[in-house]
Amino acid sequence: xxFPLAQTDAAGRLRHLVTLDGLPRALLESLLDRAAVFxxxxxxxxxxxxxxxxxxxxxPSTRTRASFELAALRQGADVVNFEITLSSRAKGETxxxxxxxxxxxxxDVFVIRDAEAGVQDMVARAVDGEAAVVSAGEAHLxxxxxxxxxxxxxxxxxxxxxxxxxxxxxxxxxSRVARSAHRALATLGCAELRIVAPRAMMPAAGAFxxxxxxxxxxDGIAGADVVMMLRIxxxxxGSGPVDLAAYHRDFGLTAARLALAAPDAIVxxxxxxxxxxxxxxxxxxxxxxxxxxQVANGVAVRMAVLEALAxxxxxx
Amino acid sequence: xxFPLAQTDAAGRLRHLVTLDGLPRALLESLLDRAAVFxxxxxxxxxxxxxxxxxxxxxPSTRTRASFELAALRQGADVVNFEITLSSRAKGETxxxxxxxxxxxxxDVFVIRDAEAGVQDMVARAVDGEAAVVSAGEAHLxxxxxxxxxxxxxxxxxxxxxxxxxxxxxxxxxSRVARSAHRALATLGCAELRIVAPRAMMPAAGAFxxxxxxxxxxDGIAGADVVMMLRIxxxxxGSGPVDLAAYHRDFGLTAARLALAAPDAIVxxxxxxxxxxxxxxxxxxxxxxxxxxQVANGVAVRMAVLEALAxxxxxx
Amino acid sequence: xxFPLAQTDAAGRLRHLVTLDGLPRALLESLLDRAAVFxxxxxxxxxxxxxxxxxxxxxPSTRTRASFELAALRQGADVVNFEITLSSRAKGETxxxxxxxxxxxxxDVFVIRDAEAGVQDMVARAVDGEAAVVSAGEAHLxxxxxxxxxxxxxxxxxxxxxxxxxxxxxxxxxSRVARSAHRALATLGCAELRIVAPRAMMPAAGAFxxxxxxxxxxDGIAGADVVMMLRIxxxxxGSGPVDLAAYHRDFGLTAARLALAAPDAIVxxxxxxxxxxxxxxxxxxxxxxxxxxQVANGVAVRMAVLEALAxxxxxx
Numbered sequence: 001x002x003f004p005l006a007q008t009d010a011a012g013r014l015r016h017l018v019t020l021d022g023l024p025r026a027l028l029e030s031l032l033d034r035a036a037v038f039x040x041x042x043x044x045x046x047x048x049x050x051x052x053x054x055x056x057x058x059x060p061s062t063r064t065r066a067s068f069e070l071a072a073l074r075q076g077a078d079v080v081n082f083e084i085t086l087s088s089r090a091k092g093e094t095x096x097x098x099x100x101x102x103x104x105x106x107x108d109v110f111v112i113r114d115a116e117a118g119v120q121d122m123v124a125r126a127v128d129g130e131a132a133v134v135s136a137g138e139a140h141l142x143x144x145x146x147x148x149x150x151x152x153x154x155x156x157x158x159x160x161x162x163x164x165x166x167x168x169x170x171x172x173x174x175s176r177v178a179r180s181a182h183r184a185l186a187t188l189g190c191a192e193l194r195i196v197a198p199r200a201m202m203p204a205a206g207a208f209x210x211x212x213x214x215x216x217x218x219d220g221i222a223g224a225d226v227v228m229m230l231r232i233x234x235x236x237x238g239s240g241p242v243d244l245a246a247y248h249r250d251f252g253l254t255a256a257r258l259a260l261a262a263p264d265a266i267v268x269x270x271x272x273x274x275x276x277x278x279x280x281x282x283x284x285x286x287x288x289x290x291x292x293x294q295v296a297n298g299v300a301v302r303m304a305v306l307e308a309l310a311x312x313x314x315x316x
Numbered sequence: 317x318x319f320p321l322a323q324t325d326a327a328g329r330l331r332h333l334v335t336l337d338g339l340p341r342a343l344l345e346s347l348l349d350r351a352a353v354f355x356x357x358x359x360x361x362x363x364x365x366x367x368x369x370x371x372x373x374x375x376p377s378t379r380t381r382a383s384f385e386l387a388a389l390r391q392g393a394d395v396v397n398f399e400i401t402l403s404s405r406a407k408g409e410t411x412x413x414x415x416x417x418x419x420x421x422x423x424d425v426f427v428i429r430d431a432e433a434g435v436q437d438m439v440a441r442a443v444d445g446e447a448a449v450v451s452a453g454e455a456h457l458x459x460x461x462x463x464x465x466x467x468x469x470x471x472x473x474x475x476x477x478x479x480x481x482x483x484x485x486x487x488x489x490x491s492r493v494a495r496s497a498h499r500a501l502a503t504l505g506c507a508e509l510r511i512v513a514p515r516a517m518m519p520a521a522g523a524f525x526x527x528x529x530x531x532x533x534x535d536g537i538a539g540a541d542v543v544m545m546l547r548i549x550x551x552x553x554g555s556g557p558v559d560l561a562a563y564h565r566d567f568g569l570t571a572a573r574l575a576l577a578a579p580d581a582i583v584x585x586x587x588x589x590x591x592x593x594x595x596x597x598x599x600x601x602x603x604x605x606x607x608x609x610q611v612a613n614g615v616a617v618r619m620a621v622l623e624a625l626a627x628x629x630x631x632x
Numbered sequence: 633x634x635f636p637l638a639q640t641d642a643a644g645r646l647r648h649l650v651t652l653d654g655l656p657r658a659l660l661e662s663l664l665d666r667a668a669v670f671x672x673x674x675x676x677x678x679x680x681x682x683x684x685x686x687x688x689x690x691x692p693s694t695r696t697r698a699s700f701e702l703a704a705l706r707q708g709a710d711v712v713n714f715e716i717t718l719s720s721r722a723k724g725e726t727x728x729x730x731x732x733x734x735x736x737x738x739x740d741v742f743v744i745r746d747a748e749a750g751v752q753d754m755v756a757r758a759v760d761g762e763a764a765v766v767s768a769g770e771a772h773l774x775x776x777x778x779x780x781x782x783x784x785x786x787x788x789x790x791x792x793x794x795x796x797x798x799x800x801x802x803x804x805x806x807s808r809v810a811r812s813a814h815r816a817l818a819t820l821g822c823a824e825l826r827i828v829a830p831r832a833m834m835p836a837a838g839a840f841x842x843x844x845x846x847x848x849x850x851d852g853i854a855g856a857d858v859v860m861m862l863r864i865x866x867x868x869x870g871s872g873p874v875d876l877a878a879y880h881r882d883f884g885l886t887a888a889r890l891a892l893a894a895p896d897a898i899v900x901x902x903x904x905x906x907x908x909x910x911x912x913x914x915x916x917x918x919x920x921x922x923x924x925x926q927v928a929n930g931v932a933v934r935m936a937v938l939e940a941l942a943x944x945x946x947x948x
Contacts, residue, residue, distance in 0.1 A: 042422055044366040044394075048674040052702060063417050070368060070421055073394040078676075078705040097905060101695050104927035106674055117428050171692050248767055273413060295420035358738055360682040360710075379733050382712050386684060386737055389710040589729060611736035 001198050005124050013312035016133045017305055018120045020144045020183040028187055031304045032152045033037030039152070039300035048310055051108040058085035058163040063271060063295070064136050068111045071302035080107075082232060085114065090142050095119070104125050109309055111139040119265065132309040134302075140174045145305060146270055149297040151188055151287035154226055156297075157266045165192040167221045167261075169251060170230030170278055172197045172208070177270045178230055182208050196220030198251060217251050224261045228268040229253050229279050244277050253279045258288065266290050321440050325550040329628035332449045333621055334436045336460045336499040344503055347620045348468045355616035357466070363395035363623055373452065374401035374430040379587060379611070380452050384427045385619035396423075401430065411435070412442050419443050425625055435547040448625040450618075456490045458515060462586055463496030465613040467504055469606050471540055472613075473582045477501060481508040483537045483577075485567060486546030486594055488524070493586045494546055498524050512536030514567060523545045533567050540577045544584040545569050545595050560593050569595045574604065582606050637756050642717050645944035648765045649901040649937055652776045652815040660819055663936045664784045667774070671784070671932035680709035680942055683740040689768065690717035695903060696768050698866065700743045703934035712739075713888040717746065727751070728758050735759050735943060741941055745769040764936075764941040768854045772806045777937060778902055779812030783820055785922050786858050789898045790927075797824040799853045799893075801883060802862030804829045804840070804911055809902045810862055812836050814840050828852030830883060847884050856893045860900040861885050885911045898922050 007016045007023060014027060053072040057065050065081070072079045100108070103126075111126065112120050113136035120142075122200040124133035125199070137143045151161065158164045166185055172178045172195045185193055186209070195203070202213065214220030221227050232242060258267065267289045268281075275281050284291060323332045323339060330343065369388040373381050381397070388395045390538045400414070415426070419442075422516050426443065429452035436458075440449035453459045467477065474480045482501055488494045488511050501509055502525070509527040511519070518529065528622060530536030537543050574583065583595075591597050600607060639648045639655060646659065685704040689697050697713070704711045716730070731742070735758075743758065744752050745768035752774075754842055756765035769775045783793065788794045804810045805829045817825055818841070825843040827835070834845065853859050864874060871930030892897065899911075899921045907913050916923060 052706075054698075062398055062400065066370075066398070066418065067421060069396055070394065073396075074368075080701055082694055082698070084694065094904075094907070097903070097907075098694070100924055101903060101927050102698065104924040105699060105931050106928070111549060134897065177420075221877075271413070272410075273408070275413075292416055292420040295417050296422070299421050361896055378716065378730070382686075382714070382734065383737060385712055386710065389712075449680075587729070587733060588726075591726070591729075608732055608736040611733050611740070615737050 005121055005128075009312055014305070014308040015122045015128075015210040015312050017134050017144050017309070018124050018133060018138070019142045020147050020180055020187065025187050025189070028151070028184060029150065031148060031301065031308060032155060034307065035148070035152055035297065035300040035304040036156070038303045039297055040072070042300070044074050044076075046076035048072060048075035050081065051310055051313075052078045052106060053109045053111060053306065054102050055079065055081045055111045055136075056084050056113070057082070058112075058116075058119075059137065061113060061137070064113065064298075066137075067295070067298045068134075068136060068302050071299050071306055072109075074299075075303060075306060077306070095122070098128055099123050103131055107131055108313060109134060109306060112137050115139055117141050132313060134305060134309070137176060140176050141179060143180045144184075145298065145301050146177050147184035148305070149294055149301040150177075150181040150228065150268060150270075151184040152297045152301060153268060153294050154185065154190075155188075156264075156268055156293070157290060159223055160306040162189045163191050164225045165194070165223060165262075166190055166226040166228060167196050167214075167224040168228045168230065169196040169217060169220060169253070171201045171233055172230070173201050173203045174233055175230050179208075181228060182211060186210060189217065194220050194224065196251070198247075205281040213216065214291075217257060218260055221257065221261045224265055226257065226266050226268065227253060227261050231270065232274050232277050248277050252277060253283050255282050255286070258283055264288075268294055271295065287315065321437055324607070325628055330624040331444075332440045333460050333625070334440050334449060334451050334454070335458045335464050336496055336503065337504075339503065340502055341503050341505070342468070344500060347464060347617070347624060350611065350620040350623065351464070351468050351616040352472070354498065354619045357614055358390070358616070360390050360392075362392035364388060364391035364626055367626055367629075368394045368396065369425045369427060369622065370418050370423040371395065371397045371427045371452075372400050372429070373398070374428075374435075375453065375542060376430075377429060377453070380429065383614045384450075384452060384612070384618050387615050387622055388425075390615075391619060391622060393622070411438070414455060415439050415442055419447055420509065423447055424629060425450060426491050427452050431455055433457050450621060450625070451566060453492060456492050457495060459492040459496045460500075461614065461617050463491050463498075463500035463591075464621070465610055465617040466493075466497040466584060468613045468617060469501040469584060469610050470501065470582075471504075472609070473606060474541055477507075478505045479507050480508070480541045481578075482506055482537065482542040482544060483510040483512050483530075483540040484544045484546065485512040485536060485569070487531060487549055488513045488546070489517050489519045490549055491546050495524075497544060498527060502526060506542075510540065511537050512567070514563075533573060534576055537573065537577045540580050541580055541586065543569060543574065543577050547586065547588065548590050548593050564593050568593060569599050571596065571598050571602070575597055580604075587611065600611060637753055637760075641944055644936070645662045646940040647944050648756045649941070650765060650767050650770070651758050651774045652779050652812055653818065655819065657819050657821070660780065660783070660816060663780060663933065663940060666785060667780070667784055667929065667932040668788070670935045671929055674706070674932070676706050678706075679939055680704060680707035683942055683945075684710045684738060685738040685741045685743060685938065686734050687711065687713045687743045687768075688716050688745070689714070689718065690706065690744075690748075690751075691769065693745060693769070695803060696745065696930075697926070700766075700768060700932045700934050703931050703938055704741075706931075707935060707938060711940070727754070727776065731755050731758055735763055739763055740945060741766060741938060742768040743768050747771055749773050756939050764945060766937060766941070769808060772808050773811060775808040776816075777930065778809050779814075779816035780937070781926055781933040782809075782813040782860065782900060782902075784929045785846045785926050785931060786817065786822075786898075787820075788925070789922060790857055793823075794821045795805075795823050796857045797826070797855060797894075798822055799826040799828050799846075799856040799857040800859060800860045801828040801849060801852060801860065801885070803833045803865055805833050805835045805861070806865055811840075813860060813917050814843060818842060826852050829885070830879075838915065847903035849889060850892055853889065853893045853897075856897055856926040858898050858900065859885060859893050863902065863904065864906050864909050880909050884909060885915050887912065887914050887918070890915055896920075900926055903927065
């Protein structure tokens with residue numbers, strides 16, 4: 001377990017997507033290129049006919065599960081859904097027994113969402129060579145398809161990620177969305193990445209390498225081309241004193257604050273939104289918002305990822 | 317929200333099916349004609365291939381959900397199921413965020429069942445022009461596909477709805493089934509509609525326009541061609557003193573009572589039945605019962621409705 | 633209800649699979665032959681296109697439900713899943729109302745798992761001639777597709793069931809897996825069947841006809857060609873004093889004990905395993921283990937059973 005998981009094969013093709021860390025720029029760009037085609041021409045195909053996709057979701061998530069399920073069904077895959085918390089099981093072999101059982105049923109792709117770190121990596125190592133693993137969210141660490149869809153949305157809107165100044169705002173420390181967006185955008189050569197958060201939500205020093213840090217929202221979004229808001233994690237609010245009114249006052253995206261960004265700045269949010277907390281409805285539904293486009297891009301990106309994994313499985 | 321939702325387009329094609337109120341007779345007849353074909357020749361087709369149907373069921377309903385799911389799958393649609401109570405969410409925009417998210421994933425038809433009035437109408441207005449909404453049951457108000465399947469069953473059995481005398485018996489006040497059956501049959505020119513209930517279950521004056529009211533079951537079903545029983549809503553029984561034995565004594569459909577109706581009267585029930593309460597097994601399983609035919613017609617009607625919605629979406 | 637259910641038609645074709653009892657050897661062999669083809673060439677086909685399979689699972693079972701679901705989807709069937717405990721309903725007619733409702737929706741095959749004995753038989757009689765029933769597990773009595781997959785696994789590994797000495801070890805008394813494995817292997821002419829259990833887990837006298845009984849594991853597996861372990865039923869452990877450490881000491885399959893069997897003995901387990909209780913990981917993951925092969929064979933056997941049922945329904 002000391003070596004990093006090999007997410008690509010000798011020919012550079014995607015074999016798993018557990019994290020964006022270490023994936024080359026060319027691979028990310030080819031996934032975005034293909035996703036852009038799916039986004040523009042959303043037609044049913046049979047690219048995955050004969051393949052089986054298993055959704056193993058330990059955390060409830062209507063939207064992400066639906067997005068993966070539709071990405072698979074629209075390419076003709078057979079899909080089975082399980083609400084199963086791999087991490088809450090007796091550790092180690094029992095988890096793997098569940099995985100090996102599904103593998104023996106010829107599951108080709110495991111889509112896994114889990115609140116515990118390391119589950120996707122462990123499963124990917126276990127099924128390596130026989131099936132592929134895609135993370136649909138790992139603890140606070142990683143959400144690679146979200147990172148890709150965010151990058152696609154920025155590229156579509158701004159044309160060139162290399163010129164975009166992107167501000168990620170909110171509960172950065174506990175956000176897998178922020179980590180994967182940062183990783184995708186950094187790999188793709190984003191001009192400037194900023195993380196904007198109250199001190200209590202700022203990640204540890206050294207994380208988010210290369211990003212500029214701002215504890216003032218006004219400073220953080222000044223001149224930004226992209227304002228990417230994060231959601232307050234209400235389910236974790238019990239662990240700390242999150243005063244929602246104060247949060248909105250200091251870090252909520254209002255129309256007035258958005259005016260500090262570039263005139264053609266776009267607004268993003270991974271959803272689900274807490275309207276009136278991290279973002280005002282006027283902004284969420286306004287002309288600069290690409291929040292629904294992100295959702296559409298999510299299906300397209302997942303179609304591209306599943307297609308790529310299928311291709312690497314078919315041509316050994 | 318002041319204007320009624322436009323359920324048809326300029327060419328008269330169905331765009332949503334939230335209520336039967338206001339739909340023209342010709343449209344209902346064309347849906348029944350098409351459903352009759354599906355009922356007679358239940359073969360798998362690809363009419364909905366490439367379309368996505370989302371079932372959003374806030375109230376548990378094995379049978380109705382299965383009926384819609386099969387109606388979609390048998391026409392080649394992709395189907396995603398959600399157990400989601402839209403009405404229990406924070407009101408307004410949050411509900412719509414869920415809907416807009418699914419819309420952005422290119423859901424074409426939203427099938428919605430909810431205990432709260434108005435949810436389907438609100439969603440239909442929100443997605444209008446981009447997707448269609450079908451009600452699968454709205455509070456105590458409306459269950460339009462049930463009304464259509466009831467009308468189809470009457471038409472199949474009696475040939476001409478215009479000559480049928482129909483008695484609807486039971487907990488009328490709280491029954492969406494009764495409301496939609498009344499609306500469908502009235503639109504289709506039913507000869508005579510009767511509502512039969514104990515006073516406590518009789519709807520407010522003015523409701524069920526044109527229907528004759530009977531507080532005696534014997535009087536109510538005398539000479540009727542169709543006896544449509546409703547189920548006692550056990551889940552609401554706590555709100556009032558429903559004495560089941562007394563109910564059966566006064567309003568249960570026994571063989572003796574059925575003999576008061578026309579000799580070739582048919583018996584209907586939307587299910588699930590409370591045998592021994594509103595209906596005796598001898599009647600439910602007897603030769604005059606079309607209860608299972610109603611279920612079969614339910615799938616056929618839903619196939620016809622989905623097909624019509626798909627047609628209006630494809631030819632703008 | 634006094635006559636046994638006719639599981640085959642006049643031409644000997646399978647109409648239901650509620651139990652292996654009474655099914656002729658030639659039928660079992662033809663199912664295994666066909667399953668072997670599916671196991672060797674797992675390609676998607678359309679053999680069940682236009683048919684509807686309903687999974688009614690009253691007991692939670694990720695693996696068995698997934699196995700049946702994939703067996704149906706991979707042959708092009710439409711599949712609907714229900715978590716529904718038929719036996720916990722008001723008895724008799726209410727259960728059947730649910731079944732008749734699904735039948736009226738043109739469900740072709742009911743796959744039923746239930747903790748109560750007799751449910752599958754009752755449903756099969758109710759839908760007889762209109763649909764087929766497959767048991768996916770009935771109380772402690774029967775699990776016919778498990779029996780078939782176990783037999784297929786033995787045949788694949790040993791070539792000839794007629795020469796195999798098979799020891800079934802564990803909680804025999806409460807095991808439907810043991811009963812169906814015994815029945816399948818006995819019908820197929822297994823050379824020698826042994827049941828091995830502590831006295832408290834030994835079935836009543838007369839059960840497991842023809843099997844030799846051993847209360848010592850060492851004696852029971854000596855020279856065996858197949859060692860089929862059962863799982864300790866933790867969910868039933870509360871009913872009796874199962875000392876897991878003592879159980880492992882006396883009946884756990886360790887590498888040392890396995891050495892008492894034939895040198896090329898195979899190890900089987902229906903899953904999920906309690907590692908360290910009835911079986912050691914060294915054995916479960918060792919070269920003699922065919923546990924994952926059993927899972928793969930499970931999908932293949934269920935494909936063969938569904939195909940056979942579809943054939944008998946199509947050619948009346």
